[in-house]
Amino acid sequence: MSDALIIILVGFLVAVNSGITGAFMVLRKLSMIGDAISHAVLPGIIIAYMISGHRENFFFLLGAAFMGVFVTLMIDWFNKKGKLPTDASIGLSFTFLFAVGIILISAFTDQVDIDADCVLYGEISLVPFHTYTIFGVEIGTKALWDNLFILGLILAFVGFMYRPLFISSFNEEYGQSVGVPIRSIRLSLMILVSLTTVFAFESVGAILVVAFLVIPPATALLVSQRLPHMLAITTMLALFSSVGGFFLADSIDGSIAGSMSFVAGIMFVGVILGKKFYARFARKRFSPHQL
Amino acid sequence: MDPTFQFVLVGILLLSAAASLVGTYNFFQKQALVGETIAHAMLPGIVLAFLISGVKNPWYLLLGAGFSGWLSVLFIDWIKRESKIKADAAMAIALTFFFGIGVMLMVRLQQMEIGNQSGLDHYLFGKAAAMTGEDGKLFFLTAIIVLTLMIRYHRDIKLLCFNREYAATIGVNVKRIDFILSFMTILVIATGIKAAGIILMAALVIAPAAAASFWTRKYATFLVLAVGIGALGGLSGVTVSYYISGMPTGPWIIVFLFFFSLFSMLFAPGKGYVPRMMLRAKARQKIRVENLLKSVYYDFYRHPDKKRILYFNNLNKDERLLIPHLTKKGYVEPLDKLHGTLTQKGYREGKRIYRLHCLWEIYLWRKMNISVESTHSDAEYIEHIITPEVEKMIMDDLGYCERFEPLTEIHNYLSRENSQNTAHV
Structure with a gap:
């Protein structure tokens, strides 16, 4: 496989993973959670490094995943038990963890050789260089396998829990009254989001994950009335933005992750404008005044 | 500096x-x-x-x-x-x-x-x-x-x-x-x-x-x-x-x-987690105490021969834990390790709760047309909440005077029903 194809494929996989989980987050009005998780994993990565002493990706991933789950639980606790509004709970918890991360970096500068920059922008253009090897045989790009694994996890979760997920995403009170375990559904969904974010983040950088968590599902929400349609359109938009973003970055020589999120944003704006013009056009044609 | x-x-x-x-x-x-x-x-x-x-x-x-x-x-x-x-x-x-x-x-x-x-x-x-x-x-x-x-x-x-x-x-x-x-x-x-x-x-x-x-x-x-x-x-x-x-x-x-x-x-204070939890724990304690007093009262009311002697061994574990609290409040007077008497104050408190319970049952039965048998579970909750003012309003609404005794009313009703049922059989 050529490098370009791998990059596009990884971008697409990340977009699908984040798109599907993000769709539920958008419906639950928790869109900022991706942003929160991507910042909150910083101390996890640094603590993992300090404990293990390795620059091995596995430990980083472990620390990040732990912190991702931790911050979701923290947000949930602040919101449900602490009676703080959702947005304030999100803002409070991730900024704190990020601050702790920065403090740890400055306190152990001599031991920790981590650049905060590289944590924030895992670079998608480097994806083809990290590969898995088993018994000396290269079996393919690491990021590809990681994200495929997450995709399987997401599909399994959504497939098995579709009904409860569907009900509790639209109406928690109703879900509770018909016996959906909303708390465990919510928590497992949030944990899934944090795993998706952490895995994707590690390969392609934070900004792209956060963008793909929100923009494609929100765009799909504009043009669909049903959840399966929304998920399908999200997947399609994910494909468009990963391909389009790659070629945009190629042509202007800019960041691939930045361009992919830029393309996704442009598509969102385009859909709103398109809908607006279509509505105006349709109203003109079928206006009751003309009848 | x-x-x-x-x-x-x-x-x-x-x-x-x-x-x-x-x-x-x-x-x-x-x-x-x-x-x-x-x-x-x-x-x-x-x-x-x-x-x-x-x-x-x-x-x-x-x-x-x-x-x-x-x-x-x-x-x-x-x-x-x-x-x-x-x-x-x-x-x-x-x-x-x-x-x-x-x-x-x-x-x-x-x-x-x-x-x-x-x-x-x-x-x-x-x-x-x-x-x-x-x-x-x-x-x-x-x-x-x-x-x-x-x-x-x-x-x-x-x-x-x-x-x-x-x-x-x-x-x-x-x-x-x-x-x-x-x-x-x-x-x-x-x-x-x-x-x-x-x-x-x-x-x-x-x-x-x-x-x-x-x-x-x-x-x-x-x-x-x-x-x-x-x-x-x-x-x-x-x-x-x-x-x-x-x-x-x-x-x-x-x-x-x-x-x-x-x-x-x-x-x-007020909005914090710990004060809220403390308030909740206090309310729970109150409800447990009231429930215990109510059931003890009802037992002694039905069986006057028990002479208001409480056998702690007959209580379940949670209820036994409440005994020191009840003693402190003056509802129960311990005689020895296993027995205690229900004081007049405790008897009156139990009666009050039971009275509110029955009052609510009657209210639902008379005003809402719910049969007396199915009003019990609702009354179990509301009995802890009714304040004297609400009690007065319910009494007025039902057209009863202060001396009216809901307990006897319910009993009369239920025993009449029972006797009718047995007559049918």
């Missing part, structure tokens, strides 16, 4: 006070994360300003940051107006869209190699120690502007916080106030972003308001508290970073503010 320390301290105090003031409004509007969004959305503006001017003059960068922050606010408003996308998603979209452009431009900038680009990193992570005289002037100016605007428009802002529609109805120019509030938010974030960094600037806006919201229900007190907490956080952060070498200021401010918020969330 060292003049640098004083200078940084005053700057940070002014900045955090201004940020907390602005944050109170955002907190009430449930858009605490708008600070986060604007802070991120300023990146393309900063990079562009640097690309165009080629120098790191804070005024140019402020202008660039303010401009793209402003665009992001307009973008969020546009999304909310033109589509059914909710505020949270609109903010996240604006954030990633603008930040994506910023990252795109930044990579481009790195490839162009203009040279002293590394300073732009401060805008991402913040560095209060790198504060210059120009920055100090900016903070002072910002604080003055925010304070003046807040005082000048405090009435309208307060109205807008609590009820937008009402404010519009009585003739407040909502659009203008919105403009002023967005202006203040952007101004504070644009000036503070270099000292605190993008991410931490967001916290400086949210945390003081979040902490203050647990302590008061009054708007004015809330504002003062928020500013106080913000300033205290700033002071502690600056002190730590001054006395421990190599410690960054911004993150420590955030850590302190977080713990202030956490403390408020846990221990603030």
Whole structure:
């Protein structure tokens, strides 16, 4: 496989993973959670490094995943038990963890050789260089396998829990009254989001994950009335933005992750404008005044 | 004290006070994360300003940051107006869209190699120690502007916080106030972003308001508290970073503010978690005691031969744990380790609860046409809540006098039913 194809494929996989989980987050009005998780994993990565002493990706991933789950639980606790509004709970918890991360970096500068920059922008253009090897045989790009694994996890979760997920995403009170375990559904969904974010983040950088968590599902929400349609359109938009973003970055020589999120944003704006013009056009044609 | 320390301290105090003031409004509007969004959305503006001017003059960068922050606010408003996308998603979209452009431009900038680009990193992570005289002037100016605007428009802002529609109805120019509030938010974030960094600037806006919201229900007190907490956080952060070498200021401010918020969330009287849980535990205890007294009373009422002697062994484990409490309250008088008598006070209390239980059953039966047998479970809950005033209202509603005894009424009814049933058989 050529490098370009791998990059596009990884971008697409990340977009699908984040798109599907993000769709539920958008419906639950928790869109900022991706942003929160991507910042909150910083101390996890640094603590993992300090404990293990390795620059091995596995430990980083472990620390990040732990912190991702931790911050979701923290947000949930602040919101449900602490009676703080959702947005304030999100803002409070991730900024704190990020601050702790920065403090740890400055306190152990001599031991920790981590650049905060590289944590924030895992670079998608480097994806083809990290590969898995088993018994000396290269079996393919690491990021590809990681994200495929997450995709399987997401599909399994959504497939098995579709009904409860569907009900509790639209109406928690109703879900509770018909016996959906909303708390465990919510928590497992949030944990899934944090795993998706952490895995994707590690390969392609934070900004792209956060963008793909929100923009494609929100765009799909504009043009669909049903959840399966929304998920399908999200997947399609994910494909468009990963391909389009790659070629945009190629042509202007800019960041691939930045361009992919830029393309996704442009598509969102385009859909709103398109809908607006279509509505105006349709109203003109079928206006009751003309009848 | 060292003049640098004083200078940084005053700057940070002014900045955090201004940020907390602005944050109170955002907190009430449930858009605490708008600070986060604007802070991120300023990146393309900063990079562009640097690309165009080629120098790191804070005024140019402020202008660039303010401009793209402003665009992001307009973008969020546009999304909310033109589509059914909710505020949270609109903010996240604006954030990633603008930040994506910023990252795109930044990579481009790195490839162009203009040279002293590394300073732009401060805008991402913040560095209060790198504060210059120009920055100090900016903070002072910002604080003055925010304070003046807040005082000048405090009435309208307060109205807008609590009820937008009402404010519009009585003739407040909502659009203008919105403009002023967005202006203040952007101004504070644009000036503070270099000292605190993008991410931490967001916290400086949210945390003081979040902490203050647990302590008061009054708007004015809330504002003062928020500013106080913000300033205290700033002071502690600056002190730590001054006395421990190599410690960054911004993150420590955030850590302190977080713990202030956490403390408020846990221990603030009334709204805090611990006081709420204590209240709940107290209510649970009351209900358990009342339930026990009620059942004991009913037992003795049905079996007068028991002479109100309580055998502790007949109680279950939870009920036995209540005995010391009951003794303290004077409801039970222990005779020895296994026995106790129900005092007159306890008997009367049990009777009161049981009477309320029966009264509610009768009320449901007479007024709601629910059969007496199915009213029991509802009465189990309500008996703990009925106050003497409510009891009087129910009695009046049923047309009974004070001396009426619901207990006997229910008993008569039930025994009549039973005898009828047996007659049928």
